[in-house]
Amino acid sequence: MVKPSLVLFLCLLFCLLNSPADAAPTPTSVTAARAPAPSTATASTPPLLQGVHRIVTMGASITQFGSSPGGYVWLLGHYLNALYPQAHIQIINAGVSGNTSADMLARFQKDVLEQHPDLVTIKLGYNDLTLRFQDHPQGDGPQGASAEDYGKNAEAMVKLAQAAHIRILLMTPTIYEDSPKSIRNQKLQAYVRVMQDLAANYHLPLADQNAALLQAWLSQPSDQPQRLTTDGVHLTPTGNQVLARTTLLAMGIEPRQLAAVEPTVQQQLTAATSK
Helix, strand or coil, X not given: CCCHHHHHHHHHHHHHHCCCCCCCCCXXXXXXXXXXXXXXXXCCCCHHHCCCCEEEEXXXXXXHHHHCCCCHHHHHHHHHHHHCHHHCCEEEEEECCCCCHHHHHHCHHHHCHHHCCCEEEEECCHHHHHHHHCCCCCCCCCCCCCHHHHXXXXXXXXXXXXXXXXXXXXXXXXXXXXXXXXXXXXXXXXXXXXXXXXXXXXXXXXXXXXXHHHHHHHCCCCCCCCCCECCCCCXXXXXXXXXXXXXXXXXXXXXXXXXXXXXXXXXHHHHHHCC
């Protein structure tokens, strides 16, 4: 007959030998608190994100400032790490304020390719048009880039990323929050169509930020609208939420998955903004 004390010793030894070692944390430019392991409702990874551990966000000022708590880049990092904590996803912010598509193309090698990401998000076009309005109220000035040249720059980035075997998610330009029918928003639609066509031609996922923000803008109550921008251009916390959600959905994440981890992300946001 085996003594009870021997059985207990063997059980403890088995548990110790089979306990997994703690994984070393992966550094990330967007600090995301480790979330509890997701439930089976949130554990499935969409194809675009399978095997993804590093993401570069290419853009201008909205992207650059998006790493602040509540910014869309910050939200992307925290939602993704809440959904897939085992992936230790790192977000590298490659946003530079004031950049045009030509500026981004010029630094694409250094700021994207040399970072060796698994996925790059590309958000551009806003400054290309904004600069064309400087001293030219019809938006036909010499600065910035036409929709055609903007499209060529964007396509060049797509080709560079594909040659490096980097997955790509494209974004349409955000809105001018002045009037839906303003000349700036009307002109902007040509840039939106360029990005839509580029995504279709290269079979790439597209986060249609322009359509999402426009829909959110028009759905606001007229007596108490909740603004999406601080100055007609840069996003409020509400605008950043729209941008992040649209991006996450374009990545293939289901609404129910986002809803399951939203309380965790909101707790992290409250903690980050109360410091």
